[in-house]
Amino acid sequence: MSERNTHLQLKARHFILILCIVAIMVATFAIQLTTPRHAQAAGTGYWHTNGNKILDSNNQTVRIAGINWFGFETANYVVHGLWTRNYQDVLNQIKGLGYNTIRLPYSNQLFDAGSTPNSIDYAKNPDLQGLTSLQIMDKIINYGSSIGLRFILDQHRPDSGAQSALWYTSAYPESRWLSDWQMLATRYKNNPMVIGADLHNEPHAPACWGCGNPAVDWRLAAEKAGNAVLAINPNWLIFVEGVDCYGPGGSTSGDCYWWGGNLEGAQQYPVQLNVANRLVYSAHDYPSTVASQPWFSDPTYPNNLPGIWDKYWGYLYKNNIAPVWVGEFGSLLQSTSDQQWLAALVKYLGTGATGISWTFWCLNPNSGDTGGILLNDWVTVDQTKQAYLNPIEFPLDTGSGGSTPTPMPTNTPVATATATNTPTATNTPTATATATPASTPTATPISGNSCKVSYAVNQWAGGFTANLVITNTGTTALNGWTLTFTFPGNQKVVQGWSAVFSQQGSAVTATNTNYNGTIAPAATVNPGFNGSWTGSNLAPTSFSLNGKVCSAG
Structure with a gap:
């Protein structure tokens, strides 16, 4: 072979080699172009804000789309419904319905040494036996976190008996409010599924926004508590509700709206926190069946509602000032007006990641004037309500790591909350559910005054919640009990819990359920009910x- 031929052959081989390399590069690039990229699931890690958005640790936009599950704030000192269901089953159902967050109300009294969880069927919840209320809260949060649910803790009221206009009372001063928040911030610091603190539920007059009086200026108090929390857990979101009325200089004599829903003052007097990008404003909104408001009788209703919402809280979102979270809204949906209200609100909140965050009130069926997503059996879902919410739900990732527990099969419950009203603003009182007893044991006769009963009322126009504490002051256990009393006025029991209530005229009978029929010496049970009244209460x-008269508690 000549030298020239050899040279030509080498050049040909080099050319073929280059063609092969180019072909491989083109093929690789084509694979990269055609292979679908898997989007990272939204919700990872700790959350923060930017403008009107809430973002995860990867700066993906997320949206709170959840539900309220109440009970820790009541004298039961535990979420309701555990008298008939397993708590993990309930959490699986919440997840299965498409909610991504639970707002968990509590009272400061929950953390007192004498606040014992009650109305739990331990046969259905054996791992809760012997736990404190706070330890049960841990159980709920830990399991919920493992299946991908987020949690917002809500200081719903200082004591378990009634709503409070201010974030403190004489029995539970501001210092206690702050120290409890610091305790919770420390306790859940390492769980990114606990996303933040709703500092106080539904502040209202004498609470003001921007008036400058530290005793009643909710904006200043929110800054104080928010900064105390962030000093311990700088990753939490701080949710700040509005007030009811706002006027010049922050006075309470101006425009009035729902309790906790009026955020007009945030424009002139914004909440300022020491950690940037942690503030979320929160509003509550309800229909006419909860309380009469002037906009419900406007001839342009329901078309006037978006303008109302813009004025009181929506402007914060639309002007990119801060994220807004509608922490409570709910209805029995038994009137055309209520149906129009909910349809308009859902449309206003919007769909997808750019929509306004929300948590529906509530899961519990025992919320007097709104009902719940769940019906009275604590299992069946109110599909009419759920159908309104399905379009505005927002899926997140599967949780905080580790294996995801296999959900137990269950129907998905929907619960609702009880809202209450005053002439100019309304609050949402917590209602409770009625447990269905199995066979009732024969009541043990008691002698003399070996029982004590206390009766505490939270009252509003036309309605009230009554909490009873029955104490066995004798030396032997009561196996089965029936409590009787007579109303002195025109009062009616509407819905009860932790007992089976019946009423004939003004005479009321409350009989134990299957889980609280035995009262040991010095032990107590805590039944209660929602009622209506006219005239006097x-x-x-x-x-x-x-059959024996008890002493007064």
């Missing part, structure tokens, strides 16, 4: 247990 003057 005086307390009963005498209570009898198993």
Whole structure:
């Protein structure tokens, strides 16, 4: 072979080699172009804000789309419904319905040494036996976190008996409010599924926004508590509700709206926190069946509603000032007006990642004037309500890591909350559910005054919640009990819990359920009910247990 031929052959081989390399590069690039990229699931890690958006740790936009599950704020000192269901089953159902967050109300009294969780069927919840209320909260949060649910803790009221206009009372001062928030911030610091603190539920007059008086200026108090929380857990979101009325200089004599829903003052007097990008404003909104408001009778209703929402809280979102979270809204949906209201609100909140965040009130069926997503059996879902919410739900990732527990099969419950009203603003009182007893044991006769009964009322126009504490002051256990009393006025029991209530005229009978029929010596049970009244709402003057008159508590 000549030298020239050899040279030509080498050049040909080099050319073929180059063609092969180019072909491989083109093929690789084509694969990269045609292979679908898997988007990272939204919700990872700790959350923060930017403008009107809430973002995850990867700066993906997320949206709170959840539900309220109440009970820790009541004298049951635990979420309701555990008298008939397993808590993990309930959490699986919430997840299965498409909610991504639970707002968990509590009272400061929950953390007192004497606040014992009650109305739990331990046969259905054996791992809760012997736990404190806070330890049960841990259980709920830990399991919920493992299946991808987020949690917002809500200081719903200082004590378990009634709503409070201010974030403190004489029994639970501001210092206690702050220290409890610091305790919770420390306790859940390392769980990114606990996303933040709703500092106080539904502030209202004398609470003001921007008036400058530290005793009643909710904006200043929110800054104080928010900064105290962030000093311990700088990753939490701080949710700040509005007030009811706002006027010049932050006075309470101006425009009035729902309790906790008026955020007009945030434009002139914004909340300022020491950690940037942590503030979320929160509003509550309800329909006419909860309380009469002037906009419901406007001839342009319901077309006037978006303008109302823009004025009181929506402007913060639309002007890119801060994220807004509608922490409560709910209805029985039994009137055309209520249906129009909910349809308009859902449309206003919007769909997808750019929509306004929300948590529906509520899961519980025992919320008097709104009902819940769940019906009275605590299992069946109110599909009419759920159908309104499905379009505005927002899926997130599967949780905080580790294996995801296999959800237990269950129907998905929907719960609702009880809202209450005053002439100019309304609050949402927590209602409770009625447990269905199995066979009732024969009541143990008692002698003399070996029982004590206390009766505490939270009252509003036309309605009230009554909490009873029955104490066995004798030396032997009561196996089965029936409490009787007579209303002194025109009062009616509407819905009860932790007992089976019946009423004939003004005479009321409350009989134990299957889970609280035995009262040991010095032990207590805590039944209660929602009621209606006209004229006056005086307390009963005498209570009898198993036929014997009890002393007053």
